[in-house]
Amino acid sequence: MQNLNLFEQPEVNPINVIDYDGLVEYHGLVLPVEQADYYFESLLHKIEWQHDQANIHGKHILTKRKVALYGDKAFRLTYSNTTKLALPWKNELLELKQIVEQKTANKFNSCLVNLYHSGEEGMAWHSDGEKDLLKNGSIGSLSFGAERKFSFKHKRSQNTQSLVLQHGSLLMMKGETQSHWLHRLPPTKKVDSPRVNLTFRTIINA
Numbered sequence: 001m002q003n004l005n006l007f008e009q010p011e012v013n014p015i016n017v018i019d020y021d022g023l024v025e026y027h028g029l030v031l032p033v034e035q036a037d038y039y040f041e042s043l044l045h046k047i048e049w050q051h052d053q054a055n056i057h058g059k060h061i062l063t064k065r066k067v068a069l070y071g072d073k074a075f076r077l078t079y080s081n082t083t084k085l086a087l088p089w090k091n092e093l094l095e096l097k098q099i100v101e102q103k104t105a106n107k108f109n110s111c112l113v114n115l116y117h118s119g120e121e122g123m124a125w126h127s128d129g130e131k132d133l134l135k136n137g138s139i140g141s142l143s144f145g146a147e148r149k150f151s152f153k154h155k156r157s158q159n160t161q162s163l164v165l166q167h168g169s170l171l172m173m174k175g176e177t178q179s180h181w182l183h184r185l186p187p188t189k190k191v192d193s194p195r196v197n198l199t200f201r202t203i204i205n206a
């Protein structure tokens with residue numbers, strides 16, 4: 001008879017979102033709804049939210065979206081011509097980091113947290129981490145709150161793939177994905193409630 005390990009959760013195979021030039025895996029729900037609700041509320045209250053800054057065509061602007069960066073050290077993360085400095089971890093973020101690490105056999109040293117107050121707020125086409133991130137390092141993205149569409153566009157062919165990110169779900173962006181694909185969170189009039197997104201990353205500056 002086979003030796004069954006009752007403590008090993010059968011892992012449902014993740015769905016592949018792109019077919020080539022990288023790997024994007026949607027794991028679906030990785031937290032039971034009650035736990036996802038708990039973390040959503042905790043994060044809304046405990047994260048040190050700041051309006052995101054951007055420098056677009058030489059103009060300094062504050063976005064409506066709020067953000068915060070957390071990490072093992074005071075890492076720097078530069079994007080849209082502004083630099084964020086990582087704050088010391090919150091317990092909730094460490095707990096969620098551990099869940100993602102265990103599910104995916106990855107290690108992360110930082111997390112960028114985003115708050116979209118409603119569907120009016122989104123994030124434009126971009127790739128993550130030309131400079132500050134480990135090259136071809138995995139990015140683990142946990143979503144809470146409102147379900148939102150998320151899209152990928154191949155830089156050369158413009159081929160586009162989209163999916164819906166559910167409350168308590170995990171999306172992994174791996175390998176060469178950031179070199180070949182852009183991603184975005186399109187704004188939408190259909191959503192009027194908030195969403196929190198966590199992207200666990202490996203930053204390489206100290």
Ligand SMILES: O=C(O)CCC(=O)C(=O)O
Pocket residue numbers: 112114123128141150165183185197199
């Ligand atoms: O909100 C999301 O799902 C993704 C956010 C994102 O792409 C980023 O923070 O770089």
Ligand SMILES: [Fe+2]
Pocket residue numbers: 126127128183
């Ligand atoms: Fe991103």
